[in-house]
Each structure stands twice: as structure tokens, then as C-alpha cells.
Amino acid sequence: MTDILKGFVAEFNAKADRQPNKVFARFNSEEITFARLKAQAGTFAANLQLRGLKPGDRVAVMMRNSRFSLPVLFGIARAGAVWVPINAQQKGEGLRYILEHSKPKFVVCDFEYLTTLGECGAGTPTDAFITIGGPHDPGSFEAVLEEDAACVDRPLKADDLFAIMYTSGTTGRPKGVLVTHGMLRLAGEAVRTLTEMQPSDVFFVWEPFFHIGGAQLIVLPVIEDITLAMVDRFSASRFWDQVRSSAATHVHYLGGILQILLKQPENPLDRQHAVRIAWGGGCPKDVWTKFSDRFGVEIRECYGMTEASSITTCNTEGVVGSVGKPMSWYAVEVVDGNGQPCGPGERGEIVVRSSLNGALFKGYLDNPEATSKALVDSALRTGDAGTLDSEGNLWFHGRMTDSVRCKGENVSAWEVEHMAAAHPSVEDCAMIGVEADVGEQDIKLFVKAKNGKTIQPEHLSHWLAKRLASYQNPRYIKVVCEFERTPSQRIMKHLLSRDLHDCWDRLAAAQSGGQARRPDVVAAKQ
Incomplete structure (x- = not known):
């Protein structure tokens, strides 16, 4: 089982050399082949190295999904740097905190966010910015891609740090989750299990890469011959038209996405698409059947956290309302306030353990107190409420603190x-x-x-x-x-x-x- 917890960059490079013309993704229908992605990522990685970036240095990225998203992420990884994704909606104090806490050497951003970044008070040096979609000058990403520079790929191991992903902060200050290359690769394997993806499948990508739900998708075309169909942002009114035009076979959901789509006006074309499976987390029991019946798709619910390589359990048996059973590399229990196992149907805290070293995160960046609360006796105390039924299915009941x-x-x-x-x-x-x-x-x-x-x-x-x-x-x-x-x-x-x-x-x-x-x-x- 240890072969599924490994780096993905070397896998990507090898596949790009074997199948250079294979389409990795389409962004708003524009093809991005493996060869194109490898070349652009290599050019960007070389530019970072020439600017003095060292292995382990951090690169913050504040951008919406675009045709440059993939070369930015793969370029950072190939340079041996650590990606710090920033929510494009961040501003002010929240943005300042992430920048000051993560201490990036460079900041890649859409040009429209340059003023927001400058005004947040983090004091990022002007020459640290690399902009996208603005003036074509030496500091722009577009200009970087025109350079002729060779990248020196750093050998990467599974436990090398890939990203510092800050929690959404719905109830307080965000924490920086340390995500390794192996954890992201493992997330891809979990998606493979959950979705039963097959060669030639197309995964519709609406979710920003600065969220783990989007980030985990970048390894899928590497481990299986599938294609990503990317759009710049989620749109309830355009969602199914985009899905149809991309010939997508899988759609991902989180939070209230299914409810939002279900509340759109009914359309004679609601079932006119190629989607077999809608997969993700946050589908209430009553929404499950309504959505499946209206749009003619199978719901595949899962549960997980960034701290546990994104996906911990998956429901492939169709138990409506349940988040399913653990992945083969995880064990899940529900415990009471004294840490004792709860009986079937008894509500308690969800605790996750793994037989695979490295599947659980190592901790939060510079936050030993939060780390010690989350990792207890080699187990992840999720802070989520749940129950286990007599068949071993997990039922999620929200945050214990909510x-x-x-x-x-x-x-x-x-x-x-x-x-x-x-x-x-x-x-x-x-x-x-x-x-x-x-x-x-x-x-x-x-x-x-x-x-x-x-x-x-x-x-x-x-x-x-x-x-x-x-x-x-x-x-x-x-x-x-x-x-x-x-x-x-x-x-x-x-x-x-x-x-x-x-x-x-x-x-x-x-x-x-x-x-x-x-x-x-x-x-x-x-």
C-alpha cells in the first residue's frame, strides 16, 4: 500500500514525456496538453530558481482558476518550493495575517489583486510580486513564459512539503495545514476509489485550486487517463450548460452546492448530460434523492479534512445520508468526552487513525498548541460530531463547536x-x-x-x-x-x-x- 503515498511530480514528468500530446485539461475549452504544461511549468520553475528561490521557500498564490493555474502550481512544485494558496476573496487583516504568518519569498497574483495585496499591510516587497493578466512587463507571468531557461528538477519525496493550506476560518483565525506531496497523491487515490473513474472520463472543475477540493484534482490526469474540464468559477445558472459542453462524466460538490443547483428553475435539459457521478461532501439526506432523481446522477458522498489527505471515508454502497466507510488506509471511531468508544448510534467526536505513515498531516504551521489538540496519540481529533451505525457506516453531524x-x-x-x-x-x-x-x-x-x-x-x-x-x-x-x-x-x-x-x-x-x-x-x- 505504501506505493500510493509518494510524490506525483516525477510521475507527471514521465507521463508528459511518454504522452506529450495527451490533453491534461481544458480551460474554457482551451486545450492544455501534458507537453505544454510541462514546458510552461519548467520555465516558471527555472525563473524562480534564477531569482534566488531555494528548496523549501514559500510562494503565495492569489488567483482565480485560469489557463495559467496549472503551470503555476506545477512550476512551484518542480522548483521544490512550497505553495501557499490564498483565497481570492481575502483582504485586509485576514490577508495580512496569512502573508505575515507564511512568510512567502514570492507572491503570484492576478493583476486585479495587486492593490488589495499592497493595502493589506503585510509589507511584501514590490519585486516579490509576479502578476498575471496585467501589463506585459518583466514582472508578469506572461513575460516569464517567454524566457528560455532550463529547470533543474529537485528530487521530491512523499514527505516533502507541497503546500501550506489555510483553513477556511468560518469561525476564527485560519490555521496553516502542512500538506505533503504524498498527501496530495493519496487524495487522488481516494478520489479514484470514490468516483470509480475510468480512462477517458472528464472531471468538471469549478472549484478554485486554493481549496483542497480543487487542489486534489490536479493529480488525477497523472494517475489515470482522465481530463479536467476547468472553468473560472462556479455559476449556478451556467453550471449544467458548462457540464454539457465539456462532456463531463463527473461533477464535484461541497457545502451547499447541490442545494443551490436544486433550487434553479427546472429545465427540460436537466437530464441531458453525460454525468454519471456527483461526488463530494455535504449532501443532506433529503437533498440526496431529490438531486439524483431530477438530474439522473449517482450521489457519492464522502467525509474528510485537509489534515487527513482530503478524503477519509466514502459511500460507494448508496446508503442515503451516510458518508460511508473508511478508506483502506484509515480507521475511524467515534468517542465520547472521555475518549471512550461510543456504541452504534451514539453521537461523539470523529477520530481518525491511519496504518499508512504520512497519511495524516504533521501539524499546523508555527502553531504547536493547535497541533497538540488535533493530533493526540497519533490520531486526528477532528472536532466533528458523528455516529457509527451497526454496519460501520459513518454519519456526519457537523462541527462539535458549531x-x-x-x-x-x-x-x-x-x-x-x-x-x-x-x-x-x-x-x-x-x-x-x-x-x-x-x-x-x-x-x-x-x-x-x-x-x-x-x-x-x-x-x-x-x-x-x-x-x-x-x-x-x-x-x-x-x-x-x-x-x-x-x-x-x-x-x-x-x-x-x-x-x-x-x-x-x-x-x-x-x-x-x-x-x-x-x-x-x-x-x-x-
Whole structure:
């Protein structure tokens, strides 16, 4: 089994030499062959080396998916450097923190982000920037590709560092996960198992490479004769048209992607595509069958974390709602607060162990405290809640910390959000805990209306009261036009307002005969 935990760069170079004209990927239908990718990556790697980059130096990258994404990533890897992916939506303090914490020697960015990077306060030297899509000058990536320089590939081992991938930071400051070359290669093997990919398959790539869900895809054409069909960003309205035109056989989902697609207007062409499998994480039980029936695809749910080479379990048996069973190199258990194994159906924390040395991450960059909490006795304490059934299937119940202590009860955000999302006018929602007048916390629910719909907080509250326990029913409801999201479309909860006066208040409404502190009704934009 150890042969699946290895570097992928040498594999890529060898395949490019054997099959130079084979298409690695298409970006918006533009072909990128193995030969072209190897040549461009080599030129970029040589340029970095000529600029003084040493093995192990870090290169931060802030760019959207483009025809240059792959040569940038493979160039960094071939130079023996460490990739620091940055969410293209980052700015200000959050961006400054990542740059100062990771200390990159160079920063590759789309030209449009140059001002944002300069204004964040990180103090990155001007000559450290390599821009894409701006003026054609010596500091641009396009100019670099015109150079004639030979790359000296550094021999890479499985445990060499490939990337420092910062967590999304939905609830706090992000942590830099140390991802090795072997971990990314192993993620590709997990995708192979989950998706049952075959030669000539086409994987649709909407997700940014700065997220592990996108990054893990770059090894697939190396380990199997498949092609990536890349687009610049996710678009719900154009998704299936893009899938059809690319002849994709597999689509990936995360977070609320399936729900967003399911809420698009029905179309006679909904089943007119080549997709066999939709795979990923975050498909609620009730969405599973609806999506599969409407679009005619098989759902393959999985569970994992960047810290565990992306994918830990996979559901290939069709148990609706479950995230499946562990990959052959992992063992999963669910433990209680004392670290003792839970019985079937008993909720606890998901803990992951591996028989394969290097499958679990080594730690977080310069954060020994967080590392010691995550890695205990050679096991990964995920911080996720789950249950195991009698057949060994894992069921995921959200983050253990994503809950609110209300009226003496722990209220799962997942449970409240799952119910609120079922309301016919709600497109998406998020729950947080806020300061309570008496007791621990109160619940504040943020909701976004579907196109053409209007949400009346009081009506929504009555609707939820019939479906949730009294302690689960949100006191506060705030209607928003949009949410700020991570690359995988997860809502960034730490940015949600904890103000108690900008929303509808159920208790205040009851005391005033129906009038809340501030009526809050928002219709979605047409």
C-alpha cells in the first residue's frame, strides 16, 4: 500500500514525456496538453530558481482558476518550493495575517489583486510580486513564459512539503495545514476509489485550486487517463450548460452546492448530460434523492479534512445520508468526552487513525498548541460530531463547536439550519449564538430568500416553532441579501453580525403584540 503515498511530480514528468500530446485539461475549452504544461511549468520553475528561490521557500498564490493555474502550481512544485494558496476573496487583516504568518519569498497574483495585496499591510516587497493578466512587463507571468531557461528538477519525496493550506476560518483565525506531496497523491487515490473513474472520463472543475477540493484534482490526469474540464468559477445558472459542453462524466460538490443547483428553475435539459457521478461532501439526506432523481446522477458522498489527505471515508454502497466507510488506509471511531468508544448510534467526536505513515498531516504551521489538540496519540481529533451505525457506516453531524448552549441545551447549528432551509422561501441560512439577556446564549438565524420570494420573519418563526423544539427555535431572525462565503461556498459565520438590534426579535414581538424591535423583511432580487 505504501506505493500510493509518494510524490506525483516525477510521475507527471514521465507521463508528459511518454504522452506529450495527451490533453491534461481544458480551460474554457482551451486545450492544455501534458507537453505544454510541462514546458510552461519548467520555465516558471527555472525563473524562480534564477531569482534566488531555494528548496523549501514559500510562494503565495492569489488567483482565480485560469489557463495559467496549472503551470503555476506545477512550476512551484518542480522548483521544490512550497505553495501557499490564498483565497481570492481575502483582504485586509485576514490577508495580512496569512502573508505575515507564511512568510512567502514570492507572491503570484492576478493583476486585479495587486492593490488589495499592497493595502493589506503585510509589507511584501514590490519585486516579490509576479502578476498575471496585467501589463506585459518583466514582472508578469506572461513575460516569464517567454524566457528560455532550463529547470533543474529537485528530487521530491512523499514527505516533502507541497503546500501550506489555510483553513477556511468560518469561525476564527485560519490555521496553516502542512500538506505533503504524498498527501496530495493519496487524495487522488481516494478520489479514484470514490468516483470509480475510468480512462477517458472528464472531471468538471469549478472549484478554485486554493481549496483542497480543487487542489486534489490536479493529480488525477497523472494517475489515470482522465481530463479536467476547468472553468473560472462556479455559476449556478451556467453550471449544467458548462457540464454539457465539456462532456463531463463527473461533477464535484461541497457545502451547499447541490442545494443551490436544486433550487434553479427546472429545465427540460436537466437530464441531458453525460454525468454519471456527483461526488463530494455535504449532501443532506433529503437533498440526496431529490438531486439524483431530477438530474439522473449517482450521489457519492464522502467525509474528510485537509489534515487527513482530503478524503477519509466514502459511500460507494448508496446508503442515503451516510458518508460511508473508511478508506483502506484509515480507521475511524467515534468517542465520547472521555475518549471512550461510543456504541452504534451514539453521537461523539470523529477520530481518525491511519496504518499508512504520512497519511495524516504533521501539524499546523508555527502553531504547536493547535497541533497538540488535533493530533493526540497519533490520531486526528477532528472536532466533528458523528455516529457509527451497526454496519460501520459513518454519519456526519457537523462541527462539535458549531452549536449554541441555549436554555441548558446544546443546540446543533446543523439541525436548525437544515430545518430552516426546508422552508419554501429560504434559499440559504446560517445560525450563530449571541448574547442572552438571561442564561447562556440565544439563537440568531440569518436567512436569504429565493429569487422572487419574500421572507416574513414572524411567519418563518411560527413555521419553525411547529418543527423545532422550543429551545431550538431562534429568538432573532435576520434576513440578508447575500452571505460572504469560503471557496467551497460555506458561509463565513465569524463575519455575521451579533448585533441584537438589526433583526426581528421573537420575544420583543410577543411582548408588543406582534411588533419586533425592528421589522425585517427582505425580498430577494429578481
